[in-house]
Amino acid sequence: MIGQAAERYSRGAILLHWIIAAALALVLAIGFGMPRDASGFALFQFHKSLGITILVFTLVRIGWRLTHRPPPPVERGFNGFLAGAVHFGLYAFMILAPLTGWALVSTSPIQVPTVLFGLVPLPHLPLDPALAENFENAHWLMAWIGLALFALHVAGAMKHHLLMRDGVLARMSPGGSAKAGMVLFGVVLLVGAVTFAILPGHEEGSEPVEQDIAAVAPDSASTDEAAAVEEPEATEEVVEETEEAAEPDEPAGPPPSWSIQPGGSLRFVADNAGTAMRGSFRRWDGSITMDPENPAGADIRIEIELGSATLGDATQDTMLAGGDFFGISANPTATFRSTNVTRTGANSYRANGTLSLKGASRSQAITFTLSGSGATRAVSGSATVDRTGFGVGTGENAAGLAPSVRVEFAFDATRD
Ligand code: HEM
Numbered sequence: 001m002i003g004q005a006a007e008r009y010s011r012g013a014i015l016l017h018w019i020i021a022a023a024l025a026l027v028l029a030i031g032f033g034m035p036r037d038a039s040g041f042a043l044f045q046f047h048k049s050l051g052i053t054i055l056v057f058t059l060v061r062i063g064w065r066l067t068h069r070p071p072p073p074v075e076r077g078f079n080g081f082l083a084g085a086v087h088f089g090l091y092a093f094m095i096l097a098p099l100t101g102w103a104l105v106s107t108s109p110i111q112v113p114t115v116l117f118g119l120v121p122l123p124h125l126p127l128d129p130a131l132a133e134n135f136e137n138a139h140w141l142m143a144w145i146g147l148a149l150f151a152l153h154v155a156g157a158m159k160h161h162l163l164m165r166d167g168v169l170a171r172m173s174p175g176g177s178a179k180a181g182m183v184l185f186g187v188v189l190l191v192g193a194v195t196f197a198i199l200p201g202h203e204e205g206s207e208p209v210e211q212d213i214a215a216v217a218p219d220s221a222s223t224d225e226a227a228a229v230e231e232p233e234a235t236e237e238v239v240e241e242t243e244e245a246a247e248p249d250e251p252a253g254p255p256p257s258w259s260i261q262p263g264g265s266l267r268f269v270a271d272n273a274g275t276a277m278r279g280s281f282r283r284w285d286g287s288i289t290m291d292p293e294n295p296a297g298a299d300i301r302i303e304i305e306l307g308s309a310t311l312g313d314a315t316q317d318t319m320l321a322g323g324d325f326f327g328i329s330a331n332p333t334a335t336f337r338s339t340n341v342t343r344t345g346a347n348s349y350r351a352n353g354t355l356s357l358k359g360a361s362r363s364q365a366i367t368f369t370l371s372g373s374g375a376t377r378a379v380s381g382s383a384t385v386d387r388t389g390f391g392v393g394t395g396e397n398a399a400g401l402a403p404s405v406r407v408e409f410a411f412d413a414t415r416d
């Protein structure tokens, strides 16, 4: 049934409707499109700022609606009910999406301050950090529910405008002009589509983050075990014994060089206030020259792109890249270079060398084992790094973080 389509929404309602619609298209596109690493920091801040702005505008809009009566519904019956339900759902989405986002950043294990548009600090909500994952899921779910409601709402509006031609679009258009409404509709879609298209976050390459983390099999026991393996006393004696044993086989020529094959892993884990904080580096490489039978003349160099560090959460990754942790803007890479490599067992080794990280260079030991024979070897090993020696992890956000970080790696190397 067709009602009084001639009655319109008030000017304020129309203004708020379209401002919020455009802002939502933008915040959704940024949410789905922002890269999940340090390069997304500014976008994250903008996403959060815009999200909170939408919350404020929505509260104003609800206040406005309570004091300015909307025109009577155009349709009654089931369709009228459906339109009303979608509108109600959209209001709920406009409130719950920002609130779940706010809750998620408030409970994140690594706290990143939010400064709205670089001007107004947003305090964190006093919520239980144990709920972090729930809020993350809720925020994701709200975004998808909102997108679905948005699609239903637009489909309904277009059905009325193009098929039923009952003037519903004009009710929500500036000056009562359905043409203006169509233009605004186009602007909203364009804002969302263009923003999403130019952002890199949804492209291949940003996806593997989660897979990487999933591959970092979270067997909690390994952390403690690991610390034990690294006890220097345990290995020191063996080193001396085996060093002599290894001496006699003088190599005939220069040690062979090996290529690190793609698909390896370089992970780190540290205790953070009682829970293991696990992450990995996605981009690293190195060069190895070493005769496994006689490692004395070996030269091992590893280079790690610190901006590729990920904890599987974009917010936390941004934190890692920042000055309190890796400070990638001043020192984007960390390097390890061996000074002497010794054999500690039948197929186990220890490389002493220098780790350069965040502008500091300090001696660092790495232990590793080789398996396989011939031209391809599986390499796996670990190191315990004293992060405090490099100034990694300062400030409030690292308050609960243990000083030593265990680094683990596994990769295949083939002889060149
Ligand atoms: C209307 C408001 C909002 C909408 C529609 C929205 C939408 C989205 C979407 C679509 C994503 C990507 C979902 C995913 O892939 O997990 C996202 C992620 C995110 N949002 Fe929002 N958001 C809003 C407000 C906020 C606010 C107010 C904050 C914080 C103050 C916030 C913080 C975040 C964070 C930190 C992420 C990244 C989560 C992660 O990757 O783990 N959002 N948002």
Ligand code: HEM
Pocket (backbone or CB within 6 Å): 017, 020, 021, 022, 024, 025, 065, 070, 073, 074, 083, 087, 088, 090, 091, 094, 150, 153, 154, 157, 168, 169, 170, 171, 172, 181, 184, 185, 188, 189
């Ligand atoms: C971009 C395309 C959009 C178009 C063409 C559009 C069109 C319309 C139209 C024609 C109405 C009036 C319905 C009536 O008179 O019964 C309306 C109302 C409404 N729209 Fe939209 N809209 C769009 C986007 C959005 C977005 C993104 C949201 C929010 C998430 C939204 C939320 C609402 C709400 C809550 C109402 C009901 C207002 C009230 O009764 O208080 N719209 N919209």
